[in-house]
Amino acid sequence: MDELRRLGDKPNIARGLKLTGDALFLAGRREAALARYEEALELSRELKDLQAQAQLQANLGNVQLTRGNLNEAHAAYAAAHERFRAIGDQRGAGQSLLALGNVDYTRGRYREAARYYGESLAARRAVGDRPGVANALDNLGVMESLLGEWDPALAHLTEALELRRQLGDRPGCNESSLNLGNLLALLGDLTGAGELYAGALRRAAEQGDGPREMRARLALAGLALWRRELDAAAG
Secondary structure (H helix, E strand, O other): OHHHHHHOOHHHHHHHHHHHHHHHHHOOOHHHHHHHHHHHHHHHHHOOOHHHHHHHHHHHHHHHHHOOOHHHHHHHHHHHHHHHHHOOOHHHHHHHHHHHHHHHHHHOOHHHHHHHHHHHHHHHHHOOOHHHHHHHHHHHHHHHHHOOOHHHHHHHHHHHHHHHHHHOOHHHHHHHHHHHHHHHHHOOOHHHHHHHHHHHHHHHHHHOOHHHHHHHHHHHHHHHHHHHHHHHHHO
């Protein structure tokens, strides 16, 4: 990096700073990562490199989100989205919309989150980004469930699971199965919910996916308790 600075090679300095920021972020050194990303962003502005600016704004959003700075994260993701749109990068625009939705979900602003997820879904469909479509469908369906919009939630979560099956995305199938199972349980289809939870549990155990395995076990336990309460009330 010192040699690049001596030569005044700003494009490669900016790339090096971003890569260093990525490594620091993965190592959990958020403050150091933030400094590298900000320096790289300043250079990318000098170079008028909108693609680099968009990605660096997204990186800054990721850092701020992990620091719990939701306003700063939202502003960074919004700036990323503006630049991705300016250069016609639909995939990047879709990802930044998903990130904006995640911030609003964390804030408890479910209606706003659903709007961003819906826009992300449209952007990802437009470029044929099938994994991105599945992610947006899942997130949108969960928000609709929280908002009590059962019919669109059921449609979106069912489509997400089917798409993940087509893609052979087994971890994604676990996530979609848990989300759809939660909705079916709310709608009173305890048998359907149990089948989805059991499938997610089996796959997660095979894959060593501890967090989703635990979620599936808790969901099945909650379902069993619910059944006992219903049986007691009926008896």
